Amino acid sequence: MTETATHTAPADLRSTSRRAELQDKEAKPDSYFNLIAYIGSNAIAGEIMAIENYSEMVPLMPDTESKIEAVKQAHEETKHILMLGSLGRRHDYNMMREIVEPQWFNIRRHFSTAVANKDLASCLIIQDLMTETMAIVLYRTLGREGDSDTSALAARILEDELEHLEIGLKRIQGLLAEDPEGVNESLRWAHHRVMPELFSMVSTSCHSLCDRLNIDCGSLSLGDIKSDIDELRIEALDAYVETLDRAGFDPEVTAPLIESMQSYGGIPTVKLGAAAN
Numbered sequence: 001m002t003e004t005a006t007h008t009a010p011a012d013l014r015s016t017s018r019r020a021e022l023q024d025k026e027a028k029p030d031s032y033f034n035l036i037a038y039i040g041s042n043a044i045a046g047e048i049m050a051i052e053n054y055s056e057m058v059p060l061m062p063d064t065e066s067k068i069e070a071v072k073q074a075h076e077e078t079k080h081i082l083m084l085g086s087l088g089r090r091h092d093y094n095m096m097r098e099i100v101e102p103q104w105f106n107i108r109r110h111f112s113t114a115v116a117n118k119d120l121a122s123c124l125i126i127q128d129l130m131t132e133t134m135a136i137v138l139y140r141t142l143g144r145e146g147d148s149d150t151s152a153l154a155a156r157i158l159e160d161e162l163e164h165l166e167i168g169l170k171r172i173q174g175l176l177a178e179d180p181e182g183v184n185e186s187l188r189w190a191h192h193r194v195m196p197e198l199f200s201m202v203s204t205s206c207h208s209l210c211d212r213l214n215i216d217c218g219s220l221s222l223g224d225i226k227s228d229i230d231e232l233r234i235e236a237l238d239a240y241v242e243t244l245d246r247a248g249f250d251p252e253v254t255a256p257l258i259e260s261m262q263s264y265g266g267i268p269t270v271k272l273g274a275a276a277n
């Protein structure tokens with residue numbers, strides 16, 4: 001039997017008054033809570049994937065210090081899952097405690113291929129740079145536009161994700177200095193496999209997540225967090241470009257990759273042109 005969602009807290013922790021309070025004071029409709037259940041569940045899936053990625057990467061780490069650091073990163077992702085789960089309980093909506101959407105499994109599969117190839121640069125690019133950048137955009141949005149409780153929680157998680165990105169940037173800068181051509185090739189390999197999957201999730205349409213959460217897929221609207229898909233996709237694109245830039249990749253290498261994102265849909269061509277320059 002498949003587990004659906006979490007509702008395992010003791011009854012005394014399952015306070016619906018927090019939700020009622022938010023609905024009262026911050027005028028949040030039920031549709032808002034459905035949206036947060038959807039986003040939060042997908043975030044938990046990303047966190048589960050991150051734990052697996054960091055753990056699988058440990059044997060490839062070149063020294064004990066970086067092995068310890070990767071395990072610590074994985075441990076921090078476990079805390080994010082628990083924090084998001086407790087948010088769902090406080091606000092009385094379901095949160096998935098397993099990966100549902102297929103994109104996460106696809107990214108995991110590519111990551112495992114990189115591990116099998118002993119391609120540490122691709123692993124770091126997939127997890128520390130690409131996934132963390134998207135996590136930062138997600139938690140930043142929730143921090144900005146969520147209710148006060150969600151927003152405070154997102155801000156705490158965001159701090160960890162920003163630190164994870166910094167760790168990744170340092171690691172990649174080191175590898176780039178040693179072997180620029182090899183790392184550029186790892187970026188190309190990872191980009192074409194992982195970025196379409198990550199970008200396809202900047203969306204409110206899903207494969208089966210809404211069904212599992214018992215919510216109406218068509219009723220989800222990012223208007224409930226004062227945002228829209230185009231805006232979010234542009235923010236995600238900007239963040240990705242900034243990450244590649246900060247990692248020290250040559251614009252000659254990154255420009256064609258950014259251009260290729262036009263085929264992922266939903267990103268205005270004008271914006272892509274500007275990002276690639």
Ligand SMILES: [Fe+2]
Binds near residue numbers: 050076157
């Ligand atoms: Fe996380």
Ligand SMILES: [Fe+2]
Binds near residue numbers: 077132161
């Ligand atoms: Fe992280």
